[in-house]
Amino acid sequence: MEDEWFRPMPEENMMTTFGFRGGNNPYITDIQENIIRLVDGRTFTRDEIENDTSSVLISRELAGLNGLSVGSTIAFEMRVFENTEMMPLGGMYTTEVAVSRMWVEPSEPAEILNFEFDVIGIFEPTRGSTGPMDWEYSERQNRLYTTNVAISYILDSRKEVEMRINPNTSEEQHFIQELTTLFVLDDPLDLENFREAANNIIPSHYILRDTGEAFDAVAAPMRNMEFIASIILYVAIGATLIILSLLVTLFLRDRKHEIGIYISLGEKRKKVVGQILLEVMLVSFVAITLSLFSGNLIANEMSHTMLANQIRMEEENRSNDDWGRPMSRWNMPGNVHGHGEEISMDDIRDAYEVTLDLGTILIFYGIGLGTIILSSVIPIVYIMRLNPKKILM
């Protein structure tokens, strides 16, 4: 096996690569994210995550094509070239502090590095292929999961050779390898802080992108909608103030006689006001609760429709710019050399959900009940000024 290249999938795709993906998660994030599932063997132990440089998980298809199984040993050559234009491509690039090798026509390498790996697990992607041009599918089939320690070992080995055979190359050029590091945040709300902190420390030749950028493509119309919704909200509050004030006033005019009786019996006006407010608030509370949940359902449906339309437009626009290819995960905004592929338009569509959290609910009730209290001010003044003599005698 050492004398031949492993056959990547699909073999007719000349741009297909073997991709190594390292990690410090023993359970492998892609398994947890249901991008792949383990079908044989195991994932890493904590000890392997910290110390091991030779364990990998490979795809079932790759294993089948190359007669590999759990327990097999596979060897890779890394060919390091003298500094040429092809240098960056001839090297390795990393994903999740991982390396992979571009499948290029080999010329004479200056030096060859050998790495051996033990297959400890077999996985398969959860999503099937959509056709021969499904690059994402073949990329997943040709992906090998290993540890960050293994990736560091490979990178260090390469760095040592590179610096020896290309001594005149700057430090920066040595490491123009398409290195991608993926950080998974526990809480998306930490993203801004993370971005700020990371931008302060990353080297100049690195850029920081977040997979959320994929959402930006469809976020603009949503932001427009948000702006329009805000205006509608303010107009609605204004209209509600006027309409409810009139309604409550009319409601009180209807009950003027009853209120006059209460006052003639000596009832405290603040108690009468309290009772009116309580009645209005109770009815409003039921109305707000109903509108909250029914509004959420309607908003969800509307948002999905709008989003679907926007996605369709985006796809049409992109297909025109992309040799007529339908929008794939590779050319999605936010795709970072294989890392953005987890976010597709379908993912965005599926992930987009109008949900109610406690804060939203409290704000909704706050605005609703606040508006109603404000609407009741004029009618309350009307009660306070009511003269029972004029009503009853």
Add this chain to the structure above:
Amino acid sequence: MSLLTAKNVSYFYQDGDTRRYILRDVSYGFEKGKFYTILGESGSGKTTFLSLITALDEPKTGAILYGNEDIKKIGYDKYRRNKVGIVFQEYNLIQYMTGLENILVAMSITENTLPQNKEEVALNLLDYMGIDKVKAKRPVNKLSGGERQRVAIARALATNVDLIVADEPTGNLDEDKENELIEIFKKLARDHNKCLIVVTHSREVADKSDQIIRLKKGIFSVDE
């Protein structure tokens, strides 16, 4: 000692520089255990006087004293809540409630000490007024005019006040019902030591009271 005293009470409307007097310097004391009628023609100031002694309005000059205390000082709402029961010509009951509920509302508003079993007391009161339990639990808009007036009187009594003021209480009643009501007023004054002040334009009603007060052009005169 008078339960209620009108002391130099005047009420007028300001019309430019001129004052149009409705009541002019009225002074009179009302005692417990007596049934008073205030007799006068339309526009004589009867209703205005009633609105002043029930604190539904306040005099322009002078004062209304309950005992020795100005009702303004007591507080008009508090005075109505705890000191006086009002019976209106148009009953002024809450239409969607039963007679019993109307009385319980008044009992819940007053701060006077009342028995714990308020519903039972209210039913007894209604029974005393000739409203049986079945009728007591009917919405008042299902009762006749006479029955509604009895409910209104029961409501005025329910708060355990000494002073009952009624505005033309027999105005909508036939002669039989009118007589029955007058008997009730007399009983309340004599047997229960209440002070009954009834505003009326009916000479027949006035003749059956203990004291007739004539009101003409805002000036009181008392029949001896």
